[in-house]
Amino acid sequence: MFPSHFVATRRKGAPSALVICALVALGGCAQPLTDVTGSIGATRRAELPTDEAELRRFADEWGRRFDADPKNKSVALTYAKALHALDRNAQAVAVLQGLAIRYPDDLSVLGAYGKSLADAGRLRDAADVLSRAHTPERPDWTVLSAQGSIADQLGNHEEAREYYQTALKIKPNDPKVLSNLGLSYALSKQLPQAESTLLTAASQPTADMRVRQNLALVLALQGKFEEAESWSRHDLAPIDAAANVASIRQMIAQSNSWREIQSYSEKTKRKSAEAPAPRARLGALTSSATSPE
Incomplete structure (x- = not known):
């Protein structure tokens, strides 16, 4: 597969050309194809800084808050979001795994945890968690998009497109x-x-x-x-x-x-x-x- 974008990220300064992996019958790239929409950003209580140094300070601050109160859902979600932004996905998974254990029926927590697993490359684990992160009565378009991304990465493209189309029914365009x-x-x-x-x-x-x-x-x-x-x-x-x-x-x-x-x-x-x-x-x-x- 090929990356979801082929320029350097904001934390790496000015974009530079990258070699792109072929997509037609050539697969094999380790990076995910698509954007896992809503990736562990389940809380809007704190906006992430755009500068890398500030982002690291932000993560350190929220890490201290998390250490002081690991059961606080909002704190844990914000800390995990900062870790993800720093590409510390395994650590984000660990934070959200603990949160999911404490709140096993919280759909927002399960959604964030499933997306973090996908970001860390644990696709089948992510698929299992995300299947429990919303219900037919309470569908979540960001979870549907994440499920589609996982299906694409597993090679199930028709199934992935069904997820995307269903997400678009809820969030058109x-x-x-x-x-x-x-x-x-x-x-x-x-x-x-x-x-x-x-x-x-x-x-x-x-x-x-x-x-x-x-x-x-x-x-x-x-x-x-x-x-x-x-x-x-x-x-x-x-x-x-x-x-x-x-x-x-x-x-x-x-x-x-x-x-x-x-x-x-x-x-x-x-x-x-x-x-x-x-x-x-x-x-x-x-x-x-x-x-x-």
Whole structure:
């Protein structure tokens, strides 16, 4: 799989070009494909700093609060959120595991714990916890999106898209869910559908850099390099946008996947012209809380 975004994160300073993992029949990257929407940020009581040094001080402060009162749900959730932001995912899991033991029936705690497990790469454990983090009567669109992300990472792309579509019934046009859906189409080699979905995601007012860079990635994988670079420039300096697109071109050349991408795209276009598009399957709320395993 490929990363959910292919520029450096905010904690690493100015974005630089990264080598992108091929998505078409080439999988194998350790990083998750999609954004686990709502990742352990279940509390809004404290906003995370954007500066890394400040973020570390923030984590230290909330760590001390957690040590003093580990049963405090709000404190534990905030501390785990800070740990996740620092990529200390195993530690975040430990904090939330203890919280889940204390509050085994709290859906918000189970949701945060399941998402932290997914962030730490423990996908099947995450799927099990998230299946208990909401109910048909109280569905949570962020949990549904996280379940879709896990299903995608486990290779169950059709099932993943059912989760995303169900999440979109609750939160229409959410850009992160649409972005996950678009990348899921890309993993299934449905590049035109991926592009269309990501264009919708990027057009939303709340779309962030990751959504636009995901669109740029899918555009570049179809050979639409100028369009990809144009979208990258929404958030990156021209030199960084060009470097990102160049890294994709290099990947394609080295892996020989470009020919496969072109061939598949042409076949998809011909099929689309010959027959009406199939209706998308929508996941029922009654099945959305089941594990994607």
